[in-house]
Amino acid sequence: MSLSFRNTALLVGVLAVLAAPAIAQQRDPAYAAARAAGQVGEKTDGYLGFPVAPTQSVRALADDINIKRKAAYAAKAQANGATVEEYALTTGCLMIARTVPGEKYQAPDGVWRTRTSEPPLRDSRCPPAA
């Protein structure tokens, strides 16, 4: 039951990701606000996490985005002959590099940090920030 729900959610995520380029949306205002407020942050593994205990709506928002991210990672990883974890970690490197001052990100030691004007602390395997 829960497995089929997860599969359905993953399928919806895949469809949403595939449809996305045509729509070319921007961040949902609630998501943008949660990022700016530090209620969600970029984890090293390529998914959103919670630097502080999330409200129900923030948790739902992040879970929804993480499902869609996982669908995107799965499709792209397969296309590139990599594992989902490898693709997700690579994207995490880039997303942490692209955080703006005030946003939260996870350092390699797992501690949540606030991005400043300094370069973020990233995994030593991460490619140079573009």
Next chain:
Amino acid sequence: MQGTMSQSGWPGQNTARALVVLISGALALGGCVSVNAPDKPIVIELNINIKQEVIYRLAADAGNTIKSNPEIF
């Protein structure tokens, strides 16, 4: 009789063995090279190197994925 013959081998085999031991012993004494074990353990971080290679390879594609899915990144 034949059994004991085959066990002891050809005559002079023991002499030859003794010679080999002597020569190798002399060589070992002559070219004495001391090799010290390193204090730090030798760690081959193969897994991490492979990972970094993969990450570098995927970086450009991951950048495109972020760009083309702005609503989830």
